[in-house]
Amino acid sequence: MPNSNGIPEVLAETLIVLPWNDADLLTQTIEAHHHDIACVITEPILGNTGGIMPRPGYLETMRAVTAANNVVLIFDEVLTGFRVALGGVQQLFGITPDLTTLAKAMAAGFPAAAVGGRAEIMDLIAAGEVMYGGTYNSNPIVTSAVIATLDQLSQPDFYARLNAAGEKLAKGMVEIVRRAGLPASWAGVGPMSQLWFCEEEQLPHDYRTAAPLMKRSPCHTLWREMMGRGVILQPGQDGLFLISAAHTDTDIEFTLEAAQASMPAVKRAFEQH
Numbered sequence: 085m086p087n088s089n090g091i092p093e094v095l096a097e098t099l100i101v102l103p104w105n106d107a108d109l110l111t112q113t114i115e116a117h118h119h120d121i122a123c124v125i126t127e128p129i130l131g132n133t134g135g136i137m138p139r140p141g142y143l144e145t146m147r148a149v150t151a152a153n154n155v156v157l158i159f160d161e162v163l164t165g166f167r168v169a170l171g172g173v174q175q176l177f178g179i180t181p182d183l184t185t186l187a188k189a190m191a192a193g194f195p196a197a198a199v200g201g202r203a204e205i206m207d208l209i210a211a212g213e214v215m216y217g218g219t220y221n222s223n224p225i226v227t228s229a230v231i232a233t234l235d236q237l238s239q240p241d242f243y244a245r246l247n248a249a250g251e252k253l254a255k256g257m258v259e260i261v262r263r264a265g266l267p268a269s270w271a272g273v274g275p276m277s278q279l280w281f282c283e284e285e286q287l288p289h290d291y292r293t294a295a296p297l298m299k300r301s302p303c304h305t306l307w308r309e310m311m312g313r314g315v316i317l318q319p320g321q322d323g324l325f326l327i328s329a330a331h332t333d334t335d336i337e338f339t340l341e342a343a344q345a346s347m348p349a350v351k352r353a354f355e356q357h
Contacts (some may be wrong), residue, residue, distance in 0.1 A: 104130060104290035105138060107145040120151035123182075128173035131163030133291050133343070134298075134322050135272025147179050156205070160186040162197075168273045170237055176273075179200075192236075192328075194229040195220050200328035224326065242329065249336060250274025250327050256340045257325070264347040266354055279303075281354060298322060305338045309346035315339050 091099065099298070102109055104126070114121060128143055130136035150157040159181040165172040166189040174180055183201035190196055197218065200206065208214040220226050236242065254270040254277040261268035261279065269284040270277050280287055280303050288294035301321040310317050315338070318324055327336075 105142050105293055107142050111147060111149045114149050114155060115151050118155060121155050123156035123158050124150050125158045125160060127160045129164050131276055133294050134278035135276055135324055136288055137271060143177055143179050156185045157181040161183050166237060167275050169243055190233060191226055191229040192233040194226050196226045196230055246329055247274030249331060250277055253325060253327060253336050253339060257343055260340060260343050264351050266351060276326050278324050290354060300357035302350045305353035306346055306350050310342050311351050313342035313345060315342045324349050
């Protein structure tokens with residue numbers, strides 16, 4: 085049976101779940117239990133909790149303490165890989181994990197996924213000691229999509245343009261919400277950001293601090309109002325504004341106009357919480 089966190093008990097007994105962005109607690113836990121810890125798994129930016137960024141030094145500490153204690157560091161870059169930079173978050177921060185998981189961003193939406201890492205770990209698969217399989221492995225259409233996508237992502241200034249477009253959307257949304265008399269800030273990086281209905285100093289730093297903000301957020305009202313005006317957003321406060329190179333300035337302006345028209349309903353929803 086799952087526990088209160090939705091994790092089956094048989095798995096929960098094997099996990100240590102820590103608050104994110106707490107470098108001291110992470111270090112203490114690994115140093116105290118390193119003989120029993122096989123790996124540390126994390127999103128290097130919390131894409132599944134509204135684009136929460138790592139505090140300065142957090143990922144660096146994670147890399148140092150796992151390496152010092154022979155613990156495998158795994159980055160889940162399913163959301164961030166190929167979206168925030170050609171080399172993902174590890175390129176942005178100059179940190180190399182032991183294993184990385186990637187997904188459909190590498191194929192522009194085609195059903196692709198990949199795992200890669202240190203040779204001595206990947207050699208276990210090559211030698212047949214660890215089974216690795218997938219329905220779409222070596223699928224020629226998917227592989228072609230990956231090659232074509234990486235060709236586009238490698239074009240000069242691709243990420244500069246993508247980040248500029250994302251920041252224009254994020255900052256525009258914040259400005260519109262503030263003009264409506266509501267608190268607003270944004271978190272994340274250009275191509276994957278989230279609008280939070282709070283002041284900048286109140287931005288969450290992990291899931292636990294995000295949860296109360298989610299409960300009183302009018303994000304679902306914003307989603308419904310925007311949907312009625314032809315703009316599809318993630319419906320929850322923990323979702324993200326994910327843009328692609330296909331989005332133009334015209335698309336961003338259309339989105340901001342829809343947001344402006346949605347503000348009366350959003351403000352009512354905010355004030356009712």
